[in-house]
Amino acid sequence: MKKNDLRIIKTKKAIYQALTHLLKDKLLTDINVTELCREASINRGTFYFHYEEVGDVFKEFFEEVIRDLEESYKEPYKHISALQLETLVFKNLDPKTVRIFHHVKKYEDFYxxxxxxxxxxxxxxxFFDAIRSNFIEDSKIGKYDExxxxxxxxxxxxxxxxxxxWHRNDFKESVDDMNIHLVETLNVITRS
Structure with missing residues (x-):
């Protein structure tokens, strides 16, 4: 079967949603395959076709979320040349181009x-390492300074x-408000 097979995509999405639902009340280590399969409405054979254990599901879903986070982080810089990026000052960053909080909202249950x-x-x-690696990757366009x-x-x-x-405030602020908070925060940090 191909990775882009719609059946696989739907099955994995159901498993991710089931795991997310179960994680609201239980620790990952307390969730077993049987209850995950029941929650996802799949049989154990289907589960074992894709995974060996419940931890594998979380790891794969976490990696998917992080890939989306990285794409969201890079979105404002897609149309900027390497030279422009090297000299970019955050005060020039348009909050409307920031996608990180769109990403968080998309995966709100996970967060x-x-x-x-x-x-x-x-x-x-x-999570920290995934975000930090983006800052380091961006710095390599110029000269990385240890x-x-x-x-x-x-x-x-x-x-x-x-x-x-934002999480402590139950994600009540809008994505646009959070984008503005981020740009303002980055401007304060980079003034020094």
């Missing part, structure tokens, strides 16, 4: 889970901090 108090910090660090690794970590935590605060 509610990984930002909850009962989830391992492992997922926070995976001494800026703390700046990249600081900027990463600024973005995650905004997402956490």
């Amino acid at each position: 509610r889970i990984i930002l909850s108090d009962n989830v391992s910090t492992t997922y926070y660090y995976m 001494s800026k690794k703390y700046v990249y970590s600081y900027m990463t935590n600024a973005i995650i901090g905004l997402i956490i605060e």
Whole structure:
């Protein structure tokens, strides 16, 4: 079967949604294959055709979310040349081009889970590393400076901090408002 097979896509989407639903009330380690299959309305054979264990589902879904996050992060820079990107100042960043918060809203249930108090910090660090790697990748267009690794970590935590605060406010602010908050935050950080 092909990776783009509609049946596979639908099955995996059902499994991801089932896992997300179960994670609202249980830890990942407490979810077994039988209850995941029941929640996804699939049989165990279908599950084992795609995965070995429940943790594999979470890992694959997390990777999908991170790929979408990376694409969302890069969206404002798609039409900027390498030279322009090297000299980009965040105050020139148009909040309407920011896509990170669209991404978070798209995967809101997932973020509610990984930002909850009962989830391992492992997922926070995976999330942190994914965002930070984008800052480092962008810096390689110019000259990567190892001494800026703390700046990249600081900027990463600024973005995650905004997402956490949005989560604490039950995602009530609009995506557009969050885009403006991000651009304002980045401008404050880069003034120094």
